[in-house]
Amino acid sequence: MERYNPQAIEQKWQKKWEQESVYKTEADPKRPKYYALEMFPYPSGNLHMGHVRNYSIGDVMARYKTMEGFNVLHPMGFDSFGMPAENAAIKHGVKPADWTLSNIANMERQQKSMGLSYDWDREVVTCKPEYYKWTQWLFELFYKRGLAYKKEASVNWCDTCGTVLANEQVIDGKCWRCDSNVHKKDLSQWFLKITDYADVLLKDLDKLPGWPERVKTMQRNWIGRSEGLEFSFDIPSMNDKVTVYTTRPDTAYGVTFLALAAEHPLVAKICETSDKKAEIEAFVQEVRNQSDIERTSSESEKKGINTGVTCVNPFNGKTVQIWVTNYVLADYGTGAVMGVPSGDQRDWMFAKKYDIPMILTIEPKDHHLDLATMTEAYTEKDGVLVNSAEFTGMEMHKAMAGIMDKAEKEGFGKRHVNYRLRDWLISRQRYWGAPIPVINCPHCGEVLVPEKDLPVMLPENVSFEQGSVSPLAQCEEFVHCKCPKCGADATRETDTMDTFICSSWYFLRYTDPRNAEAPFARDKVNYWAPVDQYIGGIEHAILHLLYSRFFTKVLHDAGLVGFDEPFHNLLTQGMVLKDGSKMSKSKGNVVSPEEIINKYGADTARLFILFAAPVDRDLEWSDQGVEGSYRFLGRVWRILSHFEEAIKVGKDSYDISALTEEEKGLRRILHVTIRKVTEDVRDRFMFNTAISSIMELVNAFYGFQDKAINDDLVREVAKNLLLLLAPFAPHITEELWSQLFAEGSVHQQHWPKYDEQALQQDEIEIVLQVNGKVRGKLSIDAGLDREAMQQAVLATPRAQELTAGKTIVKVIAVPKKLVNIVVKG
């Protein structure tokens, strides 16, 4: 046999697999299915190592499950709408579609060079009309179900991207994509009512044991459910009311002021009649000029202004001042907060600064507090009420319930659940996205584009000028249309949808990708979906994974799918690092997958990336490590070449009892390896240790390189070695399989099963300990029970020597492991 030449064999097999449609899949209700999915990429132009890691993990699972007999769906596609294509158009004058499609072509080529087992016939590209038609159709479904609406709101605006952003896309006050500062703007925008699903999105996280705890925690925090009381203070001078929300109704008797957000509608109303109008408005302006980061930092100084207007605490009839402040959030709760300095640290600091009185209402159970000597608010969630009328003396949790009952009974308040989660802002003032299929008619108002007219196509001839308004809004032929209801002249919605909409349902489209009548057929989606194993980066813990769950639940409620969670199991892979930090152009530490594949082949690249670290941990790239993986594949090639004759003359079925002890030892290692690799891949995603155990098998095989060995055993070892390695290194195993076994593709063989008999040993080595310290190793009969083992060990010369002149206090024997002799003296 020739030398291992990855470049030659990899291309050969990739071509052959494609010609013979080896990875094509069809739904087959008679067979158990397995849906393996990697997060589809944005077509930036080139694969990076993170992609290689992602796809390598997914490909191992898909190939392994196929060999286990599952009907496997393993598709790929492109999340191809978004800003970068438009930026390329602005900068270089290329059309976003051309830029995107040529990037896709290049990335597909790179993906194909990895030898991934995708069914390319199912490819989904979100920027193609055949796909975004259904994205628009789904928008209309949401609209019809009352889950899509337009409203005027204070929204996040990114100047650089020239568009609004969803809350989830603002990271530390900055744009998730371009990292520039985000500020608030009042605009009329489209939202999806994800808040209607807040509770079920939260609750159903408990139905996902196959998700990392970390991701579930992040989603729980993001949804941010809290229970409390909403109640109203009367404003006698204005004949009005102001409603507050609190999770600490037990402190309601300690209210000494009322705090409003600068944006609260009451502020403007107060200004209408107030003689402090100018002062208040100046303060409001100052607050609104602060950046989001400043405004929401707990470190910022708490400031406010007394409006001079007062309101009445319905619990105790006390009159308190209404303040406008910079620390109350306008869009959480009611935008108004009861101020209890003794029970809340923020209120404490505010009251200290402005000399607002305090009332103590909660004390610890074991001692009294004195406002005069306190240095901070008492915020423990444990204590007894004081100064609280009929609730004085009551334990705080009991009081909390009692106080809420009182508010509800007397009709000035109601128990209320609040969420941190906001509705999803989905309109974007950009061109390269799916147009929102809505027409604005002067007579009929908002009208959906009829289904027969979908998709609303993106026009091709638009101009891109940086800093201008959305190209779509400038495109006359796009904007002007007739109202589908009354036929009058009307205008189109010129905003497009957030690309996260496109990616919230793509995994369903894969099940029926060419359907022209519907987003997917019910039988197909219900056969293949939900996804059995989803694999991707942790960066989508909230964004994509929350949105996809939301979509799935809405589609479930609409009867389109028979399940209500999209991803059964989730694996969040670690990052690929170089020199301790994430690969990036600016750091100059990028390793190009294409170069690595050209130099060593895809099998080496895949093997290294799977071997170098557990899948969920960050992986440090090592050029020397890659060499090591390449060397290992060379070793596999050489040892099988060396045994070529034996493999070919060996028989598949043979008399195992004829093997020598040494040969039995090798056979035992083989079957231990089969067990280990199976369990590591199937149960634990421990690809690194699966590969290391295959390496041990190869090392053991080398031990017979210059020795006489049974041909049948050689054949058995070689065959199973290739089967075990096939999911990790698909090309080299296919090539060796075709040369040595020639029974069709190695990837269409059955996954090997280990032989329980082969694992048995007559003699085993156990450890001898004295007082817990290792003092020797002994070989004993494997069949001995605890008692017999103890006797056998104590009788050995080594044990005698170690215990001579000492009193044996106790002997602990662990079958097949060790004997520990506890001695004294």
Add this chain to the structure above:
RNA sequence: GCGGAUGUGGUGGAAUUGGCAGACACGCUGGAUUUAGGAUCCAGUGCCGCAAGGCGUAUGGGUUCAAGCCCCUUCAUCCGCACCA
């Protein structure tokens, strides 16, 4: 500040249920082969020590015959959330 994760040789990492710490690999050292280099094959490689032996899984303590693993303390690094009333 709150929540979560992680911490093991020179390096990446292994130890699945409390039972031989360091599998496998990188690197390094030596040997074989080779005109030479490379490649390959073999052996060695936690630290201290000539050895016997001792020490050793971030820190300090505890439980246990036995602890990387369980409990408590402290520290470090990373991630998420963060004026959410």
